[in-house]
Amino acid sequence: MxxxxxxxxxxxxxxxxxxxxxxxxxxxxxxxxxxxxxxxDKRVDVLAKMYEPKKVTYATLEFFDTPALKIKDIKERTAVFNAIQNVEAMLIVVRAFKNDSVPYPEVEKPIDQLKATLDEFLFRDLDVVTNRIGRLENAKRKLEPKEETELKLLKRIQEALENEQLLSKIGLTDEEKKMLGGFSLTTLKPIGVVVNVDEEQFSEKSYQTKDEVIKLCQDNGFAYVELCGKLEMELNALSEEEKMEFLKELGTDETGIERLSRALYTQFGLISFFTVGKDEVRAWTLRKGATAVDAAGVIHSDLARGFIRAEVIKYDDLVRLGSEKAVKDAGLMKLVGRDYIVEDGDIITIRFNV
Ligand SMILES: Nc1nc2c(ncn2[C@@H]2O[C@H](COP(=O)(O)OP(=O)(O)OP(=O)(O)O)[C@@H](O)[C@H]2O)c(=O)[nH]1
Ligand SMILES: [Mg+2]
Incomplete structure (x- = not known):
């Protein structure tokens, strides 16, 4: 994603x-x-220990950095959003860290930064929708029925945006979302928020307006993570052992960045299934609700085309019982057809014939 x-x-x-x-x-x-x-994903580490494969591959997310949004600056906004039209989700960065040698953003309080950024999202969507409405209304011909339907939907959306409603919250049907698919509307995408705190805020687990930020995220279904950029940079410079030691002192076994990628993955509706063996242990990404044949297709299109069935064992069963054989002997390996809904943590072997 x-x-x-x-x-x-x-x-x-x-x-x-x-x-x-x-x-x-x-x-x-x-x-x-x-x-x-x-x-x-710790499960990948556990599987790697078990199989000692030549190669270990984690699931991934693809990130795009952008220049700063400036409040109510149309030119900057258009440039930023045009550059990331193809992204499927948004990560908003909010600054809580205090440091007078780094110029502060236009608004200082984290909650105000978050709201200002969301406003830019709303303005962007409003720009796009208003443009399209204008083009349909000024068309020098009779609109097709499909376009009439689109226009009606766009007007409803325009009103919602003017009332500062995120489009993910107005109960659009799948069909309506599909109709809007080409516009890459920002507030229809899943959103995560990361608050960049300083060391003091990190150890006190507190920063100005934190309660409001958390409430806004909860109300809107945004992923929420706090981390200290500076501390993370320092962690990055350490060896694996020193890092684990340092994290232990902080009372955790995961860096903020590790927490962040995992939180986004989950919140964006992604799950992992695994393939295991002596060659490779690998986590693959699926959207929640995807089927066994979708899983096959993620690995290789041939596997989807020639799909016969899949063998599924649960990660937890494998770890508890210690080997694939033990899982099979316990009758816990399932043979499933193409429509089986894959669950997070399934270990899958595809049987296929091409
Ligand atoms: N003290 C402190 N400084 C940080 C932290 N994170 C980033 N910085 C510093 O803040 C400055 C800006 O960081 P960037 O990552 O460039 O911020 P940005 O949002 O990409 O900035 P623009 O792209 O210019 O809008 C740099 O000098 C960083 O070293 C942090 O957690 N604590
Ligand atoms: Mg930058």
Whole structure:
């Protein structure tokens, strides 16, 4: 899944992009950057220990860094959103960290930054929708029935946006969403929020307007994660052992970045299934509700085309019983057909014939 990283100026967007993707970036460059981030999943580590494969592959998310949004600056907004039209989800970065040597964004309180960023999302969608309405209304011909339906829907959406409602919250049907698919509407996409705190805020688990930020995220179904960009950068520079030691002192076994990628993955409606063996242990990504034949297709189109059935064992059963054989002997391996709905943590072997 492709995720756009957006926010006001100097909040830590590029820092978080760099931490997520492991790419070295020039903080002063205005280039758009994209990169791939590993989605932390302890289950993959456990499976890798068990199978000792040649290769271990984690699920990934693809991130796109963007230049800062400036409040009510149409030109900047258009540039930012045009550059990430293809993303399927948004990650908003909000700055809580205090540091007078880093210029503050236009509004300082985290809740105000979040609201201002969401306003830009709403304005963007309103721009797109209003343009399209104008084009339909000014068409010098009679509209086709399909266009009439679209126009009616767009007007309803326009009104919602004018009332500052996120489109993900107005109960659009799947058919309506499909009709809007080509417009890449920002507020229809899943949203995650990351608050960049400083060390003091991190250890006190508190920052200005935190309650309001959390409430807004909960009310709208946004993923919410706090992390300290500076601390994460320091962690990054350590060896694996030093890192684990440091994290233990902090009372956790996961970095903020690992927590972030996992939280987004879940909140964006993604699940993982696994394939295992001596060659490779791998996590693959599916949308919740996808079927066994979808899973086959993710691995290779031949596997979907020639799909016969799939063998499924549950990760928890495998770990509890210690081997595939033990799981089979306990009668816990399932043979499933193409319409089986894959569950997070399924270990799948596809039987196929092409
Ligand atoms: N103290 C502190 N500084 C940070 C933290 N995160 C980022 N910075 C610094 O803040 C400055 C801005 O960070 P960037 O990651 O470039 O922020 P940005 O949102 O990409 O900035 P623009 O793209 O210019 O809008 C840099 O000097 C970072 O080193 C943090 O958690 N704590
Ligand atoms: Mg930047």
């Amino acid at each position: 492709k995720v756009g990283i957006v926010g006001l100026s100097q909040v830590g967007k590029t820092t978080i992009f760099s931490l997520l993707t492991g790419l070295e970036v020039d903080l002063f460059s205005q280039e758009h950057q994209k990169g791939t981030a590993k989605v932390h």
